[in-house]
Amino acid sequence: MGRLSIQNVGRVFPKDDDTSTVALQEINLEIRDQEFVCFLGPSGCGKTTLLRIIAGLETITTGQVLLNDEEISGPDPSRGMVFQEYSLFPWRTVIDNITFGLEMKGVDKKERLAIADEYLEMVGLSQFRTSFPHELSGGMRQRVAIARALANNPEVLLMDEPFGALDAQTRNTMQKELLGIWAKTKKTVLFVTHSVDEAVYLADRIIIFTPRPGRVCQTYEVTFKRPRDRTSNEFATLRRDILMLMQGCSVTQ
Amino acid sequence: MKSESKSNRILVVLSVVSVIVIWQLVAEFIVANPFTLPSFLDVVSAFFNLLTSEQGTLPQDLIISLLHFGIGMGLAILVGIPVGVAMGWFRRVDVAVNPIIEILRPIPPLAWIPFAIIWFGLTHLAAGFIIFIGAVFPILINTYTGFRNIPKIFVEAGKVLGCNSDLSLIRHVAFPSAIPSIVAGVRISMGIGWMCLVGAEIFGAGSGRLGLGKNLWTYYNLHQMPNVVVYMLILGFIGLAFDILFRHFADKMMLRWTEGAVA
Numbered sequence: 302m303g304r305l306s307i308q309n310v311g312r313v314f315p316k317d318d319d320t321s322t323v324a325l326q327e328i329n330l331e332i333r334d335q336e337f338v339c340f341l342g343p344s345g346c347g348k349t350t351l352l353r354i355i356a357g358l359e360t361i362t363t364g365q366v367l368l369n370d371e372e373i374s375g376p377d378p379s380r381g382m383v384f385q386e387y388s389l390f391p392w393r394t395v396i397d398n399i400t401f402g403l404e405m406k407g408v409d410k411k412e413r414l415a416i417a418d419e420y421l422e423m424v425g426l427s428q429f430r431t432s433f434p435h436e437l438s439g440g441m442r443q444r445v446a447i448a449r450a451l452a453n454n455p456e457v458l459l460m461d462e463p464f465g466a467l468d469a470q471t472r473n474t475m476q477k478e479l480l481g482i483w484a485k486t487k488k489t490v491l492f493v494t495h496s497v498d499e500a501v502y503l504a505d506r507i508i509i510f511t512p513r514p515g516r517v518c519q520t521y522e523v524t525f526k527r528p529r530d531r532t533s534n535e536f537a538t539l540r541r542d543i544l545m546l547m548q549g550c551s552v553t554q
Numbered sequence: 555m556k557s558e559s560k561s562n563r564i565l566v567v568l569s570v571v572s573v574i575v576i577w578q579l580v581a582e583f584i585v586a587n588p589f590t591l592p593s594f595l596d597v598v599s600a601f602f603n604l605l606t607s608e609q610g611t612l613p614q615d616l617i618i619s620l621l622h623f624g625i626g627m628g629l630a631i632l633v634g635i636p637v638g639v640a641m642g643w644f645r646r647v648d649v650a651v652n653p654i655i656e657i658l659r660p661i662p663p664l665a666w667i668p669f670a671i672i673w674f675g676l677t678h679l680a681a682g683f684i685i686f687i688g689a690v691f692p693i694l695i696n697t698y699t700g701f702r703n704i705p706k707i708f709v710e711a712g713k714v715l716g717c718n719s720d721l722s723l724i725r726h727v728a729f730p731s732a733i734p735s736i737v738a739g740v741r742i743s744m745g746i747g748w749m750c751l752v753g754a755e756i757f758g759a760g761s762g763r764l765g766l767g768k769n770l771w772t773y774y775n776l777h778q779m780p781n782v783v784v785y786m787l788i789l790g791f792i793g794l795a796f797d798i799l800f801r802h803f804a805d806k807m808m809l810r811w812t813e814g815a816v817a
Contacts, residue, residue, distance in 0.1 A: 377716060378714070380714065388708065390711070390730070392731065401712075405717045435811065450715075
């Protein structure tokens with residue numbers, strides 16, 4: 302189960318000249334279990350910072366984040382993360398990358414290989430089991446990264462623009478596959494993106510951020526049924542609505 | 555492709571052979587003095603003579619020199635890698651230890667010979683110590699650099715996957731990530747260590763009577779210059795063999811994941 306409660310979260314980055322940058326201010330959000338939420342906003346709005354706070358990789362200035370009513374204090378395997386950059390360990394094969402988290406947990410070898418193979422199959426890369434990351438394409442690397450995060454069986458899957466470096470075609474395929482994986486694994490997913498199209502295609506709910514200092518400007522429940530057709534009128538209308546909201550958000554700042 | 559590599563091989567043989575021929579001709583007809591420049595054939599016959607005669611100690615010299623080298627390299631790895639890891643990972647260790655390293659590092663290894671002899675006597679350990687001094691810094695610095703250059707993303711990925719203590723991050727993330735840099739450091743230090751070996755043995759560190767560097771100097775004192783050249787060439791070939799063997803080993807270990815960027 303992955304229920305997140307983000308309460309009055311703020312983050313200030315001090316600078317050398319005694320001034321400081323407010324990256325996030327008064328963020329209050331409730332994320333339901335198994336919900337697919339997209340954080341949408343322009344670069345530098347603090348959406349990645351918020352995701353990193355939830356991961357435990359970034360400290361918090363004010364407020365708190367609760368996962369299933371327990372406060373988050375540092376990184377741990379209950380929140381899996383997929384990064385924008387390629388983060389696979391280059392010295393480990395695909396399968397050994399996926400087993401990494403289980404190895405850290407002390408799961409015995411036979412069991413961790415069984416679990417890893419299951420997720421490897423889920424992302425459709427079983428034939429690349431013993432390849433090294435540098436032998437894979439960008440899309441394949443991110444698939445392995447997703448499998449690696451899921452193999453740890455986290456409550457929440459955090460994704461920081463994971464498809465940002467991929468070409469448009471691969472990106473669309475990956476989005477579709479991600480929804481399939483989400484339907485199978487029933488994880489809560491927080492997905493950071495600056496692409497309206499991506500957010501509209503993926504999310505149950507879109508959280509739109511203001512530019513710096515990052516604040517939640519709008520929350521939009523997407524009721525559009527899946528699978529969503531990008532070429533449909535409904536999709537176009539939704540995309541336009543979200544774009545308008547985003548424009549409003551950057552003006553009121 | 556294949557014919558090109560074949561013609562390259564012919565070129566290599568041709569080049570080596572012509573240098574030998576020129577050497578032989580110059581030594582024989584122009585210099586005409588085996589003390590100033592022993593000819594190629596002088597050196598070849600000296601080599602067989604050293605292997606067959608009673609006084610020749612070439613194999614024993616080789617073993618003793620390998621022993622000195624092994625002691626020095628072994629100590630350098632045992633000290634250099636852990637210190638480099640500690641400095642690369644813990645900021646405070648870096649700040650505390652770095653000035654000491656920077657003061658000791660520029661001292662040429664051979665300048666330590668007097669104290670090597672005073673501290674360890676005319677023993678194998680004294681020669682090993684000089685090699686250690688020459689070899690430890692490249693290993694240490696490369697380990698340190700390897701650790702400083704670990705992409706942050708690997709450490710963060712490790713953390714969110716449940717690898718959280720310093721020790722397990724070093725062991726499972728940082729160390730493997732730094733291996734190419736560490737291996738490059740060991741390779742550099744092997745070259746330096748081999749150079750220090752000759753100096754250390756010539757100046758008397760070591761067991762006294764045996765060692766490639768030691769007896770190179772002995773034959774110089776006896777004015778047996780062809781023997782000196784034999785020892786020079788043996789030192790060169792062994793240095794080369796080490797490098798080839800090590801590269802082979804390093805490539806086997808790492809090439810699969812580094813796209814051939816190392817060594």
